[in-house]
Amino acid sequence: MNVMMLMEMASGAMGERVGVQCDDDCWTYEDLFQGAGRLAAQVRESGAEHVAILDESSPAVPLALFGAAWAGKPFVPLNYRLTGPELDALIERITPAVLVTDAARAKELEGRAGLDVINRDDFLGTARSDATLPAPDWSMEPEDIAILLFTSGTTGAPKAAVLRHKHMVSYILGSVEFMGASEEDAALVSVPPYHVAGMAAILSSVYAGRRIVQLARFAPDHWIEVAERTGVTNAFVVPTMLQRIVAEIDDKARKPPSALRSLAYGGGKMPLPVIDRAMQIFPPSVDFTNAYGLTETSSTIAVLGPDDHRVAAFNDDPDVKRRLGSAGKPLPGVEVEIRDENGKAVPLGESGEIWVRGEQVSGEYLGRGSLLVEGGWFPTNDGGSLDAEGYLFVSGRIDDVIVRGGENLSPGEIEDVLHEHAAVGDCAVVGIPDEEWGEGVAAAIVLKRQVEASELQDWVKQHLRSSRVPQLIEFWDELPYNETGKLLRRKVREALGSAS
Amino acid sequence: MELKAGSRLKSGVCDTQVMVIAAPVDDLDLTCGGAALVDVAGDAPGGAIDADHKNGTQIGKRYVNEDATLELLCTKPGEGSLALGGAPLTLKEAKALPSSD
Structure with a gap:
């Protein structure tokens, strides 16, 4: 298995469709497929063991992701807000590597041992050149590493979460219908590339055939303006972003983007008043989806869908209303159990630690091995409970x-x-x-x-x-x-x- | 033929290509268009599509045998249809999920 196969299918079936748009720079699936091939050849020639990107969202991100997959090297999106020693420590762990970055950083990092620094513009130039394409000879070994994501290190030195091709491909095949999007559909991606949601957004949009509109830096007014101008139909935001978008619309009497049909959120706990207010100010036709997941589970493992939102938001039954604060139900390929501190399942309705199992669950950090226990179960370190209808409530990190x-x-x-x-x-x-x-x-x-x-x-x-x-x-x-x-x-x- | 998850195969008689998602560890008689599937890098023998195996394959769809021990993803469509031991594989119905990314 290889995520590159998802791109090959998109390019084969809808090559002329625009796959990625950043400002006015548009890349069709065929452009992206061919670009990935040319960059794979460059990576192979360099002798690099990793392909890193230290940059905001741009077409270079999907190109590097798929180029790395074609070349058989892990893709490592680095946090561009890190500086000095923090960044040096991460770079040391991935050399020899190809690293794509902006012109200013490229200059700074030039000559670093084991690092082949490529200016983003040159990288995009290679992708669009007329260099010969290599044979589509990427490895289909499911165990190969697709992506390494460094955790934010809020509780210590960053760990590198390992996402193998089998995890990412399972996630996409289990949750996205191939070419399920229409030609007009567009997804606004405002999470940075080093967040698992940023990676998942690229892969699922490519497989669905939904144009990705990239927002390099989030600001609520900019988000609304870009969504309106580019005809965005779908978007994913973290709770603080939605909070700021809601405030922008409320305080400045702005109109929500007119083509928006689906707004998904996740990556943290959503305050109830924010989602409540959002459902009032966006038209009733907008579908809200709460996606709960972790880096170690290749993104989403449970969703609270649009119908659940509407039923819960406009219901007087407190048990039903309460579900608006839930993470919904597990994806079809994912099992969830709530267990006590001894790893024993607790009775329905009681709180404990959330454990998950499924083909998309990695639960592995580089150099530390797999944290999966017997039967493939992964303890998430998130606390939570399940209600009688199977809705999952997440209370927060167990450590907290x-x-x-x-x-x-x-x-x-x-x-x-x-x-x-x-x-x-x-x-x-x-x-x-x-x-x-x-x-x-x-x-x-x-x-x-x-x-x-x-x-x-x-x-x-x-x-x-x-x-x-x-x-x-x-x-x-x-x-x-x-x-x-x-x-x-x-x-x-x-x-x-x-x-x- | 013995299959491994991730393996890519193609039809010997039409354009169909598939990836193996899951497979039992058996010697399998897997066909498309009535002719054996071959490794994607191998030579396709060519020939006519068996009229009984001509219902076509659809890209992005998953095909399973009766007890769902075998699952294939169609990565390139073709005119032939997939079968295991002569029994046609069926479409695996996917549950529609809201877009979460």
Whole structure:
């Protein structure tokens, strides 16, 4: 198996269709297929063991992904926000490598040992040249590595998640219909290439025959403007992006993109008021989908689909309404179990750790081997529960659970309640050291309007048990997020821990 | 012929190409258009398509045998149809999923 085969099918069946568009630069599937071949020849000649890209989204990203697959080398999209020593440490782990980057960085990295630095424009030039195509002789070995993704390292040195061709191909075949998109369909990709959602977006759009519109840098006004101008029908955003798009539409009386039909979100916990508001301001014809997944599972493993959204959003039954905050149901090829700390399945409805199994599940880090246990199950380190209808609720990372006097408290549950208060714009709940209880509950809150801490404490008390009430509340101007919308809890914990 | 997941095969008598998604570890009598499938890099013997095996293959569709131990993905369409031991493979119905990427 090889992801290159997906591109070959797209090129064979719809070669003239535009596959990728970045500003006005358009590449058909045939262009992309041939470009990948020419770049594969270049990679093979260089003797590189990896093909890395250190750049924003551009047509060079899919070309490098497929070119690497053709050449049989892992593709490594690096975080272009990293600098100096952080970046050097990652580069050291992948040399000898071909590295594609912008002109300024190419100059900086020139001459680095083991690194064949290629300017993005030259790379695109090679792809569009009339150089002879190599034979379509890519390896079909399912175990070959397709993509290495470095984790963001929010809890230590970055680990390289290993996604093999068999994982990515299984994910696509299991979740996307070949040529399922019409010629007018276009997907706006605003997540960076080094995020698993960025990789999944490329592969699924290519297989569906949906034009990818690349947004190099996310800003809410730009997102709306590009989506309108390029006729975007589908988009994926992380929760912070949707929050900002909703605010942009609300505050500046902007119109949602007129061709938009499907808006998927994932990559973090979506605050209920945000999705609620989004469903009000986007036309009812827009389909909302919540996608839950991890890097180690080749992206999405469960979805809350459009019908579930509509039913839950406009329902008075609290059990049904609550599903709007769920991750929906597992994909057909994925099994989910909730287990206790001893790895035993818990009764339905109870909380525990989310375990998954399926052909798209990798659960492997380079140099650390597979984390899959007996039977191919992967412990996600996410906490959650399943309801009677099979809906999956994700409460957050197990490591973030607050243990107060022997009781396990989920920060997500407390955050959900705080978000419902009209004065709360954003919030983060963490555990802080406490002499009496071992750990205590603390909250950093961004306010929309003035309110006393005691009112918020009362609010939590009214909705949850008193053990959940934050003993410390600080008001901040903003919360620390990384650029892909991941809340940096460690920073919140440190700040609130030292304030207590 | 023994098959391995990821192997690519082509029809000897039409344009059909397939990739093996799953296969039992048996010696399989796998045909397309009534003639044996061959390795994608090998020579196609050519010849006429058997009229009983002429229902065609569709790109992007998955084909399975009766107990679903064998699964093939059609990567290039053709006029012949796929069969195992003379029994036609059937289309695997895919569940429609909302676009999540």
